[in-house]
Amino acid sequence: MKSIAQIILLFLTLQYTLAQTNTYSISFENAIHHEAVISATFPEVTTEIFTVxxxxxxxxxxxLHEFAKNIYNFKATDSEGNNLVVTRPNPYQWNISGHxxxxxxxxxxxxxxxxGTYSQIDETHAHxxxxxxxxxxxxFSDRKIEVNFRLREDLNWKIATQMPLSNGTTYTAPxxxxxxxxxxELSNFGIREFEVLEKDGRKKNIxxxxxxNGTEEELNTYFEKVKSIVLEEQKVYGELPDFDYNTYTFLACYIPNASGDGMEHRNSTILTSIRSLANGGMKNNLGTVSHEFFHSWNVERIRPKTLEPFNFEEANMSGELWFAEGFTSYYTNLILCRAKLISAEEYVEDLSGxxxxxxxxPARQFFNPIEMSYQAPFVDAATSVDPVNRENTFISYYSYGSILGLALDLSLREKGLNLDDYMKLVWNSFGKKEIPYTIENLKVSLNAYAGKEFGEHFFDKYIYKSQMPDYKSLFATVGVDLIQDDTTPYFGAAIATNDDLFGxxxxxxxxxxxxxxxxxxKGDVITAIxxxxxxxxxxFQDFLKKFHIGDExxxxxxxxxxxxxTKVRLTTSPNYRTELVEKNGEKPVKKVLNNRKAWLKIE
Structure with missing residues (x-):
C-alpha cells in the first residue's frame, strides 16, 4: 500500500498538473452569421502583465495572415469575475494586468x-x-491544452480532429x-477508415x-480511391510514419461554400473543394489527396530546419521549399498514375503544362530554386495591393521543384537508381528520426546514394544555380517525346477577347x-491590327493562326x-508538348519500355 505521504504527493502532483492546463471553450449559437464565442482560462499566471x-x-x-482582424468583443477577467485592464501594444496582441x-x-x-488557412462558421459546419x-x-507554449467544442446538436454536428479525445466533446493537445x-471539422460528416498493416506487423489507422452533400455510395467509391493512394505512397518510403495516437485523419469538405485548398498537418490534412464528387470531384479532387498525404513524410517529418519550430509570430521563410513542396508535387500525379487512377498517357501529357x-x-535569370523558395512569404496566399512583376521574376517552388524532381528521377534511373530510394534514404536519415535537415544534408545524401560526382553536379547546376537539365534526352529514356510547337505563331501576351475588355x-x-x-x-488596349x-x-490565338512565323x-x-x-514580329511558340512516343507512330525498344514500366509502375 502507498503511504499517506505518497498519496498526498500524488494528489498534489495531480492538482498541479491540472492547474498547468490551459482550457478553451467554443460555441456557435450565431453560426448563421459566421460567429463563434470563445473563452480561455490561463491558471498560475506569475507575470505582472499577461500577454495573449x-x-x-x-x-x-x-x-502573414493577421488573424487578429476577425476578433472583437474582447474581455478579460480574474478568478472572481472581475474585469481586468487590457491594453493593445500592437494589432495582434492584448496585454492584461491586475489579475x-x-x-x-x-x-x-x-x-x-x-x-486550409482560415476558419469558416455557418450552419453547414464549423471548419x-x-x-x-x-x-x-x-x-505558456509548453502547457497542455484542453478545448471543449460545444456542438450544435440541432445540426447533427460531430467532431473530427487529430487531437485525442479527453471526454465528451473535450479534446487535448500536449x-x-x-x-x-x-x-x-464540426459538421454532419461521413467517415470511413481502414487499417494499414506494416511489414513488421504494426497496424496504423487511416x-x-x-x-x-453527396451520397453514401459516392463516399464509398471515393474512399477506395483514397485507400489506393495511401498504399501507393507507402511503397515509396517502405512504411507509413508513426502517427501520433496511431491515426491519420483526412478532413475533407467538398461543399459549395468552401474555397479550394489543401493543407498538410502532422497527423491530418485539410482538403477543400467546391467540386462535389458527382460534379467532377471523384477524379479531380484526388490530386490534393495525393499531395497532402505525401506531406505526412515530406515536410511534416522530413522537416526543413528553417521551419522548426514553426513561428506563429512571423512569416516563415525556408530555402528548401523546392524540395518540401516541389518534390511532393512531382509525386502528386505520379502516384495517381501508379495507383491506376489516371492513365500513363494522361500523366505524361499533363507534364507539359x-x-x-x-x-x-524569364525568372530563372533572377533566382535559383532556393531563392524562389524564399519568395513564399510574398506569394503563399499573401495579399498586397501594389502591382508586382511575378510573371517575369517568380516561378512557383511547387512547379520548379516538381520539374527538378522529374529530372532527378529520370537521371537516377539512367544509373540504375531511382528517386523513390533517394527519398527513402532521406526518410531513414532524417524524417524517421525527426532530425530537421538542411540543403547541405540533401546534397550529402544524394552524394552518398548516387556518387559524389552526380550529386555535386545536380546541386551545383540546378539548385545553387538555375540551369536546366537536358529534358529531351531524359524523356527519351522512358519513351516520351518532347516536341516543340514550331508551326504556331507566338505573340507573347495574354489578351482579353470578351465584350467588356476585348483587346x-x-x-x-x-x-x-x-x-x-x-x-x-499590361493594361494596354489593342484597338487595331x-x-x-x-x-x-x-x-486571339485563333486569330493569330491566319499569320505566319516571321510576319510583322x-x-x-x-x-x-x-x-x-508599335510593330510586333511573330516568332515560333516556345511551348512544348509531352507525349508517349507511340502517339507519334514509334514503338519503343524493350529497354525503353522497361524503363517506363519501372518509372510508372505499370505492366
Missing part, C-alpha cells in the same frame, strides 16, 4: 473562409483552422505547437472524414517575348487614354 495574442501565420503556410494569478478571456470570432480561431499565450497544427511554365520563365493585355508581358520587345505592357479593328468575338504586325493601342503604335 492571435497568430500571424499558420502551419503549412509561409506568409490574481488566473486570467480568463472571451471574444467573438468572425470566420467565413473554408480552406476551424486553429491559428485563425484561438488566441494563445506565448509564455502543447501549443500540436494544438495550432490540429485543424478541426480515417477519411467527408463533409459533402508545368514543364512549359518553368522552362519558358486588353491582361498580364505583364514576358521578358524577351515579341510583345515585350515591341513595348507592349494592320489597320483593321481588333477582332472581337474570336479568340502593326499594332495600334490605347495607353493612359493616348493612342500609340
Amino acid at each position: 495574442q492571435m497568430s500571424r501565420s499558420s502551419p503549412g503556410r509561409y506568409a 490574481d494569478g488566473t486570467v480568463t478571456i472571451s471574444y467573438t470570432l468572425f470566420a467565413d473562409r473554408g480552406d 476551424l483552422n486553429i491559428p485563425a480561431t484561438f488566441m494563445f499565450s506565448p509564455e 502543447n501549443l505547437q500540436y494544438f495550432m497544427d490540429s485543424p478541426t 480515417q477519411f472524414v467527408l463533409h459533402h 508545368t514543364f512549359n511554365y518553368v522552362w519558358n520563365s 486588353e493585355i491582361q498580364r505583364n508581358t514576358a521578358i524577351g517575348s515579341p510583345a515585350y520587345i515591341a513595348g507592349l505592357d 494592320n489597320n483593321q479593328p481588333f477582332p472581337n468575338g474570336v479568340s 504586325l502593326k499594332i495600334d493601342f490605347l495607353r493612359f487614354e493616348t493612342i500609340k503604335s
